[in-house]
Amino acid sequence: MKPEELAKKAKGASDIAAHITTEMKDKALLALEGLIRERQDYLFEENKKDIEAAEKAGLGKSMVDRLRIDQKVIKEMQASIRDVVALPDPVGEIVKIWRRPNGLQVGRMRIPIGVILVIYESRPNVTIEAFSLCLKSGNCVILKGGSEAYHSNQALFTFITEALHGAGVSEDVAHFVGTKDRSYIYSLLKMDDYIDLVIPRGGEALLRSVVEQSRVPVLKHYKGVCHIFVDEWAEKDTALTICLNAKVQKPATCNAMETLLVHELIAEDFLPEMARLFKKQGVTIKGCKKTAKILKGVDKAVEADWYEEYLNLTLSVRVVKDLDEAIAHIRKYGSNHTDAIITTHYHNAWRFLREVNSSLVLVNASTRLNDGYQLGLGAEMGISTTKLHAFGPMGLEELTVTKFIAFGDGQLRE
Amino acid sequence: MKPEELAKKAKGASDIAAHITTEMKDKALLALEGLIRERQDYLFEENKKDIEAAEKAGLGKSMVDRLRIDQKVIKEMQASIRDVVALPDPVGEIVKIWRRPNGLQVGRMRIPIGVILVIYESRPNVTIEAFSLCLKSGNCVILKGGSEAYHSNQALFTFITEALHGAGVSEDVAHFVGTKDRSYIYSLLKMDDYIDLVIPRGGEALLRSVVEQSRVPVLKHYKGVCHIFVDEWAEKDTALTICLNAKVQKPATCNAMETLLVHELIAEDFLPEMARLFKKQGVTIKGCKKTAKILKGVDKAVEADWYEEYLNLTLSVRVVKDLDEAIAHIRKYGSNHTDAIITTHYHNAWRFLREVNSSLVLVNASTRLNDGYQLGLGAEMGISTTKLHAFGPMGLEELTVTKFIAFGDGQLRE
Numbered sequence: 079m080k081p082e083e084l085a086k087k088a089k090g091a092s093d094i095a096a097h098i099t100t101e102m103k104d105k106a107l108l109a110l111e112g113l114i115r116e117r118q119d120y121l122f123e124e125n126k127k128d129i130e131a132a133e134k135a136g137l138g139k140s141m142v143d144r145l146r147i148d149q150k151v152i153k154e155m156q157a158s159i160r161d162v163v164a165l166p167d168p169v170g171e172i173v174k175i176w177r178r179p180n181g182l183q184v185g186r187m188r189i190p191i192g193v194i195l196v197i198y199e200s201r202p203n204v205t206i207e208a209f210s211l212c213l214k215s216g217n218c219v220i221l222k223g224g225s226e227a228y229h230s231n232q233a234l235f236t237f238i239t240e241a242l243h244g245a246g247v248s249e250d251v252a253h254f255v256g257t258k259d260r261s262y263i264y265s266l267l268k269m270d271d272y273i274d275l276v277i278p279r280g281g282e283a284l285l286r287s288v289v290e291q292s293r294v295p296v297l298k299h300y301k302g303v304c305h306i307f308v309d310e311w312a313e314k315d316t317a318l319t320i321c322l323n324a325k326v327q328k329p330a331t332c333n334a335m336e337t338l339l340v341h342e343l344i345a346e347d348f349l350p351e352m353a354r355l356f357k358k359q360g361v362t363i364k365g366c367k368k369t370a371k372i373l374k375g376v377d378k379a380v381e382a383d384w385y386e387e388y389l390n391l392t393l394s395v396r397v398v399k400d401l402d403e404a405i406a407h408i409r410k411y412g413s414n415h416t417d418a419i420i421t422t423h424y425h426n427a428w429r430f431l432r433e434v435n436s437s438l439v440l441v442n443a444s445t446r447l448n449d450g451y452q453l454g455l456g457a458e459m460g461i462s463t464t465k466l467h468a469f470g471p472m473g474l475e476e477l478t479v480t481k482f483i484a485f486g487d488g489q490l491r492e
Numbered sequence: 493m494k495p496e497e498l499a500k501k502a503k504g505a506s507d508i509a510a511h512i513t514t515e516m517k518d519k520a521l522l523a524l525e526g527l528i529r530e531r532q533d534y535l536f537e538e539n540k541k542d543i544e545a546a547e548k549a550g551l552g553k554s555m556v557d558r559l560r561i562d563q564k565v566i567k568e569m570q571a572s573i574r575d576v577v578a579l580p581d582p583v584g585e586i587v588k589i590w591r592r593p594n595g596l597q598v599g600r601m602r603i604p605i606g607v608i609l610v611i612y613e614s615r616p617n618v619t620i621e622a623f624s625l626c627l628k629s630g631n632c633v634i635l636k637g638g639s640e641a642y643h644s645n646q647a648l649f650t651f652i653t654e655a656l657h658g659a660g661v662s663e664d665v666a667h668f669v670g671t672k673d674r675s676y677i678y679s680l681l682k683m684d685d686y687i688d689l690v691i692p693r694g695g696e697a698l699l700r701s702v703v704e705q706s707r708v709p710v711l712k713h714y715k716g717v718c719h720i721f722v723d724e725w726a727e728k729d730t731a732l733t734i735c736l737n738a739k740v741q742k743p744a745t746c747n748a749m750e751t752l753l754v755h756e757l758i759a760e761d762f763l764p765e766m767a768r769l770f771k772k773q774g775v776t777i778k779g780c781k782k783t784a785k786i787l788k789g790v791d792k793a794v795e796a797d798w799y800e801e802y803l804n805l806t807l808s809v810r811v812v813k814d815l816d817e818a819i820a821h822i823r824k825y826g827s828n829h830t831d832a833i834i835t836t837h838y839h840n841a842w843r844f845l846r847e848v849n850s851s852l853v854l855v856n857a858s859t860r861l862n863d864g865y866q867l868g869l870g871a872e873m874g875i876s877t878t879k880l881h882a883f884g885p886m887g888l889e890e891l892t893v894t895k896f897i898a899f900g901d902g903q904l905r906e
Contacts (some may be wrong), residue, residue, distance in 0.1 A: 093823060097847065170846055176868060182857055184867050189849050191879050270703065274879050289684065295709050295880050316902045323904040409507060431897050432584060433511065435603050443596055443900025452905065453598050453896060454590060465605050465688050466709050467881035470896040482867060482884040483845050486857025488730045490737040491866065 081265035084220065084253060085272035088193045091250035092218040092274075096190045098247055100167040103213055106245035111159040113237040114206070118152055124233035125202070132226055140330075144200040145227055155206045158457055162210040165456040168474045169216040172483070182489045186480035190216035192274035194477065195266060196459075197222045197288060199280035202230035208277075209238055209252055211459050215477035220273070222255040222263060224280070232256060267292040277472070279460050297472065299437075299463035301387040302332030302415035304445040307404040307430065308348060309421035310341040316442055317420040318352055323444040324418070326359040330389045332461065333416045333438075333448040337384060337394040339404045345397045346372055361391045368397035384411040401426050405433050412436065414463045416448040437463055437470035495679035498634070498667060499686035502607045505664035506632040506688075510604045512661055514581040517627055520659035524620070525573040527651040532566055538647035539616070546640055554744075558614040559641055569620045572871055576624040579870040582888045583630040586897070596903045600894035604630035606688035608891065609680060610873075611636045611702060613694035616644035622691075623652055623666055625873050629891035634687070636669040636677060638694070646670060681706040691886075693874050711886065713851075713877035715801040716746030716829035718859040721818040721844065722762060723835035724755040730856055731834040732766055737858040738832070740773040744803045746875065747830045747852075747862040751798060751808040753818045759811045760786055775805045782811035798825040815840050819847050826850065828877045830862040851877055851884035 079087070114121070125147040132142045168188045175185035194217045196208040205221055212219035223231035235254040242249050255262065266273060270293045278288040278298050285298045306324055308317045324335035340348060349372045353363060363369070364379040376395075383394045384407070398404045408417050418440040419430040427441045438448040448471065450458025455473030462468045468476035493501070528535070539561040546556050582602045589599035608631045610622040619635055626633035637645035649668040656663050669676065680687060684707040692702040692712050699712045720738055722731045738749035754762060763786045767777065777783070778793040790809075797808045798821070812818045822831050832854040833844040841855045852862040862885065864872025869887030876882045882890035 096849065178866075178868050182861065187845070189879075289707055293703055295878070319902060320904065327905050427899075431601070435510065435895060438896040438898060440898040440900055443898055443903040444905050446905035447596065447898065447900075447903060448896070449905075452592075453898070454592050464709070465603075465893045467893070469893045479879045479881070479883045481849060482852040482862070484852060484854040484857055484861065484867070485841075486854055486861075488733060489857040489861060490733065491741050491858050491860035491863075 081262055082269065084255070085193070085266060085269040087250060088218045088220055088253055089272040091248060092190070092192045094248050095213070095218040095251040096169065096216045098213075098216065098251070102245055102247055103167070104163045106213065106241050106247050107159050107163050107210055109244045110206070110210075110237055110241035111156050113241055114152060114155055114159075114234075117237065121147060121152075121230070121233050124229040127229040128227050137226070141200065141226075145202065145230070147202060147230060151203060155203050158203070158207050159210050161451075161457045162214050162474075165214065165474055167214065168478050173480060180489050181487065183485040185483045187483050188475070188478040189481050191477060191479055193218045193220065193272060195220045195222065195273050195276045195294070197263065197276065197278040197280070197284070199224040199284060200227060202227045202234060204279060205231045205234045205238075207457065208459060211457055211474060211477060213251065215474045217477055218251050218253075220253045220255060220266070225258045228256060264291045267294055270294045277459055295467075297462045297464050297466075297468055299332065299413075299415065299461055301413050302334070302461075303336050303385065303387050303411060303413040304333055304416040305337045305339055305408050305412060306335050306418045306420060306445060307339040307398075307401070307408075308341060308344060309401065309419055309423060309426050310343040311423035311426060312341075312344060312348070312420040313422055314344075314348060314351070317348060318355060320418070320420055320442070320444050321352060322355050322359070324446055325356065325361055325393055326391065327444075327446050329391050331446070332387075333445050334389070335393065335445050336386060336388055337396065337407075337411070339396050339398050339407060340369075341401075341404075342368065342397050342399055345369075349373055349395070349397075356393065359391070361393050364392065364394050366396040369395045372397070387413070401429060405430065408434055408436075414465070415461070416440070416445040418443060418445050435465075437461060495676055496683065498669070499607070499680060499683040501664060502632045502634055502667055503686040505662060506604070506606045508662050509627070509632045509665040510583065510630045512627075512630065512665070516659055516661055517581070518577045520627065520655050520661050521573050521577050521624055523658045524624075524651055524655035525570050527655055528566060528569055528573075528620070528648075531651065535561060535566075535644070535647050538643040541643040542641050551640070555614065555640075559616070559644070561616060561644060565617060569617050572617070572621050573624050575865075575871045576628050576888075579628065579888055581628065582892050587894060594903050595901065597899040599897045601897050602889070602892040603895050605891060605893055607632045607634065607686060609634045609636065609687050609690045609708070611677065611690065611692040611694070611698070613638040613698060614641060616641045616648060618693060619645045619648040619652075621871060622873060625871055625888060625891060627665065629888045631891055632665050632667075634667045634669060634680070639672045642670060678705045681708055684708045691873055709881075711876045711878050711880075711882055713746065713827075713829065713875055715827050716748075716875075717750045717799065717801050717825060717827040718747055718830040719751045719753055719822050719826060720749050720832045720834060720859060721753040721812075721815070721822075722755060722758060723815065723833055723837060723840055724757040725837035725840060726755075726758060726762070726834040727836055728762060728765070731762060732769060734832070734834055734856070734858050735766060736769050736773070738860055739770065739775055739807055740805065741858075741860050743805050745860070746801075747859050748803070749807065749859050750800060750802055751810065751825070753810050753812050753821060755818075756782065756811050756813055759783075763787055763809070763811075770807070773805070775807055778806065778808050780810040783809045786811070801827070815843060819844065822848055822850075828879070829875070830854070830859040832857060832859050849879075851875060
């Protein structure tokens with residue numbers, strides 16, 4: 079199908095997608111869950127093709143691991159579908175209603191966004207997660223996975239069409255783009271008359287090229303340079319536990335801590351103990367001058383390190399004069415993703431909450447909690463750091479928009 | 493100032509704008525209201541230059557009228573400022589808060605979007621309205637008015653800087669672009685690292701060129717092809733009054749009715765009476781075949797007419813078989829702006845409300861009510877038909893986004 083034909087078809091199907099009953103949507107999702115289990119041998123076969131090609135192409139082990147579908151990934155995909163089934167249908171929800179002096183009852187009702195193009199790399203699970211969330215929120219989805227996962231994604235997509243068909247839902251509410259031809263995607267990105275939103279998930283290069291090319295609005299996050307500020311008034315044990323969790327629990331994720339800021343009045347007491355715990359877990363520190371004085375032998379951080387999203391066990395550490403300097407540092411080097419303060423001081427907690435404008439700002443909790451499940455949204459479509467529409471984890475609600483509705487009995491404009 | 497310098501400066505000032513107290517913002521706004529009154533002679537002088545240039549250039553009377561600042565416009569600008577002062581400050585409002593099983597209190601707090609570029613044509617009042625709303629919502633604004641209103645906008649902007657200065661607020665929170673050089677604006681539109689949102693207000697050509705050029709997200713509406721469907725079950729008098737109001741109260745506005753859809757079972761009774769009322773007001777009808785049978789002598793509507801935003805006293809009229817055909821017509825030819833049903837039938841009212849995805853859907857009320865004041869939002873920045881972030885009138889809340897906040901006592905990711 080030519081890009082324009084696909085986009086038009088999707089637009090046409092968005093009216094269908096918007097009005098599927100909750101029961102039908104859940105039926106299709108549960109059918110998909112069943113197919114993933116029943117037809118896993120076929121899925122493993124197709125996945126093997128991707129794995130072998132990736133190994134032949136000399137992709138790194140971690141890349142190959144992300145492609146791999148095993149029993150654990152099957153279970154994860156099934157669980158993610160059940161999570162979405164369990165979530166309330168957002169379509170048609172009236173989120174607010176108020177009465178005007180002329181008696182007009184005005185409200186806001188959730189509706190789907192329309193057609194969503196999801197562009198992603200490596201992990202084939204995203205095919206399932208993106209489809210489930212878009213279907214439940216009444217959107218028509220166009221899925222474009224990475225070419226390295228082509229066979230796996232294609233196999234999963236055959237399950238999707240089969241599940242839709244079995245549940246009596248039009249197969250046109252989900253589309254799959256298999257081509258490796260970049261110009262095809264670039265054409266889709268120009269079709270703002272048919273496509274309402276693009277959500278790219280992947281490396282910064284992918285995201286920048288999507289933003290560069292797109293005439294369709296894009297929700298994305300470039301990177302997560304997350305900070306924890308250990309205040310002068312921090313409880314030491316709380317600070318140690320949270321910082322350790324934020325750095326080492328899963329260092330390759332966007333919400334892991336990349337820079338630790340420590341108040342100078344607590345630094346000499348706190349940093350040596352923190353460093354010992356980090357050392358046990360293999361964390362390498364790059365410190366500012368003051369840090370290097372306290373922790374002998376650590377590498378010196380250079381200016382570029384403060385901007386760095388390491389995604390590994392490296393950590394930048396800076397001793398700061400006070401809360402102002404901590405906030406100024408986060409504003410200058412941060413990425414609006416996730417930042418936390420550890421403190422027992424009421425005013426400092428509130429100032430940090432108010433003045434740091436990241437998608438999640440925490441007091442006395444780990445940055446790793448920035449995630450749809452952890453925050454109670456249920457499943458999510460990634461974390462947006464675009465300060466428009468959705469800022470933070472994007473759950474079902476973020477895949478909708480509200481229209482105004484008005485119940486009148488003859489109201490006119492005077 | 494070069495575009496990049498301006499954009500960077502604005503980005504820097506957005507942190508200042510985000511944390512001005514409500515008191516200071518209101519003080520600056522009231523100072524501005526005072527200056528508009530006290531220094532109106534200067535404003536009239538500058539405005540005269542624009543008017544004379546427009547007349548010399550042979551602009552149409554309605555265009556010249558839109559440029560003109562007289563006592564009435566002064567009063568309107570003052571009232572619009574007082575309206576914004578009266579609205580609650582949205583910045584820092586916690587709109588929702590919930591508790592997670594691990595005890596974490598998670599909430600959503602309103603923050604400004606950041607830097608907003610407003611591009612507009614003709615009416616100089618927009619300078620005041622856009623500035624007031626952006627300041628109150630804690631955003632830094634870059635104002636780019638039409639070159640035809642250059643002197644008026646420039647004069648109003650001197651009042652703005654004076655008011656900010658007098659209230660002790662940094663003048664960097666508002667910027668004015670005076671150049672006629674399009675490439676300057678095109679450069680700004682590429683600076684998505686510094687500018688968070690573009691709101692263009694004006695003709696379709698302006699809007700299309702902004703969307704075409706922009707890497708920054710754009711909220712806009714291209715046009716308003718608004719429908720009223722008079723159902724078989726409509727109360728005739730209600731239908732007559734509402735349709736008349738929607739068409740003639742101010743035909744040149746985006747929320748005026750452009751197409752009237754009438755159920756075939758009521759058409760013969762309703763249309764002649766409606767046509768008599770319209771005729772008195774100078775409305776010209778372009779009708780479908782069935783309409784032409786009922787109303788002898790009306791012009792025949794051609795296919796293109798159903799897409800038409802007349803913005804004058806012309807009206808397309810179509811007789812439809814039922815609610816389904818009415819909804820299908822609106823989906824095909826509508827612009828997602830404002831659509832209404834006139835009915836006494838409970839199920840038809842709800843089906844129309846649910847299935848028509850326009851920014852405002854009304855039952856038994858005039859399309860002319862799609863307006864921030866009328867719906868109770870207070871002032872507005874125009875009506876968005878982009879189905880993202882803000883769909884419908886954009887008030888103060890729509891100029892903010894929510895960040896997640898979390899109050900913890902040691903919560904980790906397990």
